[in-house]
Amino acid sequence: MSPTFKPPSLYRRLLIWLLVPMLALGTLMLIQAYLASRDTADRAFDRLLESASLSIAEQVKRQHGKLWMDLPPAALKMLASNAEERVFYALYDSYGNFISGNAELPRIDTGQGNMRFANIEWHDMALRLGVRRSRLEGWRNRQPFEVRVAHTREGREALTQTLFQGSMLRLIAMALLAIGVVLLGVRMALMPLTRLRRAIRARDPRTLAPLELTLPRELAELRETLNDLLARMRRVRTNQERFIGDASHQLRTPLAGLSARAELALRQDDPRAWHDALDVMRGSADKTARLASQLLSLTRLNNPESSPEAGDVDLCDIARQAVRDALSSSHRAGIDLGVETPSHAVIQHAVHWQLAEALTNLIDNARRYGASRITVRVGEAPRRLEVEDDGPGIPEAQRLLVLRPFHRGMESGQGSGLGLAIVDGIARAHAARLTLGAVHPHAASPGLCVRLQFTEESIP
Amino acid sequence: MTPDTASLLLVEDDALLADTLYDALSLAGYRVDALEDGDAAFTRLATPGHGHALVLLDLNLPGRGGLEILDAMRRHDQDTPVLILTARGAIEDRVKGLDLGADDYLAKPFALDELEARVRALLRRRQHDDGTQLHVGTLHFDTLTQRFTLDEASLDLPPREQRLLAYLMRHAGEPIDKARLLEHVFSNETLGDNAIEVYIHRLRRRLAGSSLTLRTVRGLGYLLESEA
Amino acid sequence: MTARCRALARWTLMLAGMMLSALTLADAQVLRYPATQSPARPLEIYGALDNQLIAPLLADFHARHPDIELVYRNLTTLALYRRFMSANATSADVIMSSAMPWQYQIANRGLAQPLDSAAARAWPEAYRWRHELFGFTFEPVVIVYRRDALAGATPPDSHEALLRLLTHQRQRLKGRVVTYDPWRSGAGYTYATQDARMSPRYWELVAALGGVNAALADTTGDMLDGLADGRYAIGYNLLGSYAREFVADHPQLDMVIPKDYALVTQRLVLIPKRAPHPDTAERFVDYLLSRQGQQVIRDKTPLGAIHTALAGEGTALDLRKALGDAIHPIAIDPSLLATLDTLKRHSLLERWQREYTRLSDGPP
Structure with missing residues (x-):
């Protein structure tokens, strides 16, 4: 992750998801408010067209066999309203013939009722046209006619603006209020999260005690998960502490022995005594060195940071190489070391060096616990690695315990007690099954067969 | 050239181990040159004609590391056997060293017997190559x-x-x-x-x-x- | 005269008027003020305003803007309107006319362009429409009478008093009263519509006028001449701006502004949308509405200044002070359109005719 990249905060996310729809809604409401304002203004001004046309229509009569009207000036003034609109009027007969007026206004075909309205463009002017269909009053000859009135839209637009501005101010005030409430609400809703963060941050980094904090349900789950993790970490730390205690004990003891033995030898003058001391010290140093390297192996195996590279490896290769490596030292110790493999490769997805390490440890282990014949075996279906010896073996009750670090199967043995723990770690890393069994269960020397059997999930 | 007169180069920075190996190998009848830091070893081995029959090389050195020295040496000298000594432990380092042209590998701690046996074997292999x-x-x-x-x-x-x-x-x-x-x-x-x-x-x-x-x-x- | 005769006469007159207007254009009813500075900027004004009335105003304007090549053409209101409405004629830059309905009609049709200047913005709302049409004079409609003819009787200082006088002194005043002919004179027709809207008793006055066989004249000038030479004793609905000067020159005459209500007519100016030189046109109209222009109107013409900061004889301010609410300027509003309505005109004139002949002994 680059340092400049900042993942979006939950707070911002919530705000975006709340505010963006709110703004969209606000915009829609503004549009709606504008349309409503225009509608209101139109209705208000259309009423003027209606009354003006009515008052004109009332003056229409029949005279000299023709339509006649005495135009009331007040009707025109009504149309002009305060905004000094331009006004137009016309009287048409039922055949659409112009009778009188100051402009020839178009008819409106769409719409229903006696009064119809339309917005028209007329001689470069935007007009609102109102057409009233009426009939002459009388017993006979109820001749139909049309009064058409029109005026410019400025007054409507001004009224629309006024109404809309009012609505807009109210909407803006409401939006500001809503934004404030949202900001506050989100902050309040996220408060438990802040408390949790503070509680975690305020903790001593070495503390693994569970979090005690009253939280809403969603966060309580998180807290429980955290507490589970902490509990696991506590167990890991307990194990680690025990391991470190054991390890330091195991390392210190032989070092103390070395030091004491050397000191004792120096006090003596007899070269034979020196030779004996050096002999013992060499053995002890070897043991300590081995212990140190096994501790390192175990640490490396348990290091969660390491990501070993797994690949397809031939188990037979690994077995032969392990035997070859241990050959000369085994031979010197008079141990018969051998390998049994199929004649063809047995491929397994695994970490090469870990399997080699496991075999090295198992061969070493067998040697140290008094075996005289060791056989490394590769099996198929299921794929497995086996190291079998003819030593004293491990009683069934002890077989699980020996997998723990620093536990030694036999007090008299020369091992560090880490070899099987390392193999166990490697088996776990490969999801392989590790089994310990006797070779000849009822014999005096039952022997030990350690089997590393790969399973379907054995892909580390 | 017989094993008794072979000249070995020992590159090891730990004084105790270097002294012990020097004594042991001298006692076994080899002529031993010992160097303590990587830069000196690099100077010696990166140029042709160093005249050693075998190089014992520690990987973890002050100055240039053993693998770098090995790499430089193998650019012009394919023959001189190299035995790597290292405390790095794991088997994976062996692969890297062998890839770069080392002939054998010995992980610390090791027994002197083992070391002497390996030295003998490497010198012998060399003889196979050139002698009758x-x-x-x-x-x-x-x-x-x-x-x-x-x-x-x-x-x-x-x-x-x-x-x-x-x-x-x-x-x-x-x-x-x-x-x-x-x-x-x-x-x-x-x-x-x-x-x-x-x-x-x-x-x-x-x-x-x-x-x-x-x-x-x-x-x-x-x-x-x-x-x- | 029967209605038919009148209609005939009206048509002939209209025809004559058209011919006359054509003649007038060719003729030199024209004032020219050549530019004395270059570059010369042309300005052409069409006005229904006598040359001697407008000249001081034009001279003063020209003195202030010597770069303007000013041409003023004097036309009758009808000719002015027709010329403007004919599509092919080139437009003037400024049009001034006392025919308020026609000027209003032009502006209402959106054919005038707005003027946005400080003076225009400050102009009283009652004397303008939008910012397209401005009334720049203030001329009351008055009664003029001969002092000697009315000896012993109360001078008619209101419509009420005039009606009383005409009723009581019917025999004495027969043939001695004069007023506008509403058929032939646009001004006369306009006053009649306004009078009719003011009070239904106007029709009684028309009947009384008919009762004394009042003479019907075409212009204020005709009526004043008749009064001066003793043919008439009383003239009703004369244009105050003309009468004021005339009465001042003729001591035997007296001018009364009716106290119950006094109609006030205005000359309206507008800049056509098609004006070829709108910049000079704007300068001229701005001048007309400015304090300087209004001052010239007050001091050098009888037209009556409107400007709110100007007082003195004949100004709007003085008339308002003297008569208060009785001052009744003809509103610049859509009711002017009603006066142009053909049917309306027919209705009104028919009524007028009916009332006029109601008390008369025979055809006047």
Whole structure:
């Protein structure tokens, strides 16, 4: 992750998801408010067209066999309203013939009722046209006619603006209020999260005690998960502490022995005594060195940071190489070391060096616990690695315990007690099954067969 | 050049280990040059003509690291065997070292016996490469005359046994399986597994009483080695 | 005269008027003020305003803007309107006319362009429409009478008093009263519509006028001449701006502004949308509405200044002070359009005719 990249905060996310729809809604409401304002203004001004046309229509009569009207000036003034609109009027007969007026206004075909309205463009002017269909009053000859009135839209637009501005101010005030409430609400809703963060941050980094904090349900789950993790970490730390205690004990003891033995030898003058001391010290140093390297192996195996590279490896290769490596030292110790493999490769997805390490440890282990014949075996279906010896073996009750670090199967043995723990770690890393069994269960020397059997999930 | 006069270069920064190895190898009859830091070793080995028969190289050095030195050296010197000594422990480092041209690998801590055995083996392998004489302990073979001597006495062998022993001598210290023997020693003959066992048995009888043994390693094959 | 005769006469007159207007254009009813500075900027004004009335104003304007090549053409209101409405004629830059309905009609049709200047913005709302049409004079409609003819009787200082006088002194005043002919004179027709809207008793006055066989004249000038030479004793609905000067020169005459209500007519100015030189046109109209222009109107013409900061004889301010609410300027609003309505005109004139002949002994 680059340092400049900042993942979006939950707070911002919530705000975006709340505010963006709110703004969209606000915009829609503004549009709606504008349309409503225009509608209101139109209705208000259309009423003027209606009354003006009515008052004109009332003056229409029949005279000299023709339509006649005495135009009331007040009707025109009504149309002009305060905004000094331009006004137009016309009287048409039922055949659409112009009778009188100051402009020839178009008819409106769409719409229903006696009064119809339309917005028209007329001689470069935007007009609102109102057409009233009426009939002459009388017993006979109820001749139909049309009064058409029109005026410019400025007054409507001004009224629309006024109404809309009012609505807009109210909407803006409401939006500001809503934004404030949202900001506050989100902050309040996220408060438990802040408390949790503070509680975690305020903790001593070495503390693994569970979090005690009253939280809403969603966060309580998180807290429980955290507490589970902490509990696991506590167990890991307990194990680690025990391991470190054991390890330091195991390392210190032989070092103390070395030091004491050397000191004792120096006090003596007899070269034979020196030779004996050096002999013992060499053995002890070897043991300590081995212990140190096994501790390192175990640490490396348990290091969660390491990501070993797994690949397809031939188990037979690994077995032969392990035997070859241990050959000369085994031979010197008079141990018969051998390998049994199929004649063809047995491929397994695994970490090469870990399997080699496991075999090295198992061969070493067998040697140290008094075996005289060791056989490394590769099996198929299921794929497995086996190291079998003819030593004293491990009683069934002890077989699980020996997998723990620093536990030694036999007090008299020369091992560090880490070899099987390392193999166990490697088996776990490969999801392989590790089994310990006797070779000849009822014999005096039952022997030990350690089997590393790969399973379907054995892909580390 | 005999093993007794071979010049070894020891590159190791730990004073105790360096002194001990120096003494041990000198006692074994080698001439030993010891260097303590990587830069000096680099200067010595990165140029041709250093004159050493074997290099013992620690990987973790002050100054330049062992792998870098090895890399530089292998650019012009393919022959001089290199034995890597390291505390780095794990097997994966061995792969890297061997890839870069090291001949063998020894993880600290190691037994002096082991080290001496490896040194001997590497020097011997070198002799195989250039000489006409093969030596395994007290067994000698002259490739020109095709004659064996064991404990100063001439050893006459039938041709098949002769070819078999010569091959095993070339790969002394290394287990050789039957398949390999069939391929490299008896490639133009039709022999069964049992026939090889017969010849091995005969050779064992001939070597009995000497310091040489011809062991069977289960699953790996036959191994010729000197007890000395 | 019967209605038919009148209609005939009206048509002939209209025809004559058209011919006359054509003649007038060719003729030199024209004032020219050549530019004395270059570059010369042309300005052409069409006005229904006598040359001697407008000249002081034009001279003062020209003195202030010597770069303007000013041409003024004097036309009758009808000719002015027709010329403007004919599509092919080139437009003037400024049009001034006392025919308020026609000027209003032009502006209402969106054919005038707005003027946005400081003076225009400050102009009283009652004397303008939008910012397209401005009234720049203030001329009351008055009664003029001969002092000697009315000896012993109360002078008619209101419509009420005039009606009383005409009713009581019917025999004495027969043939001695004069007023506008609403058929032939646009001004006369306009006053009649306004009078009719003011009070239904106007029709009684028309009947009384008919009762004394009042003479019907075409212009204020005709009526004043008749009064001066003694043919008439009383003239009703004369244009105050003309009468004021005339009465001042003729001591036997007296001018009364009716106290119950006094109609006030205005000359309206507008800049056509098609004006070829709108920049000079704007300068001229701005001048007309400015304090300087209004001052010239007050001091050098009888037209009556409107400007709110100007007082003195004949100004709007003085008339308002003297008569208060009785001052009744003809509103610049859509009711002017009603006066142009053909049917309306027919209705009104028919009524007028009916009332006029109601008390008369015979055709006047």
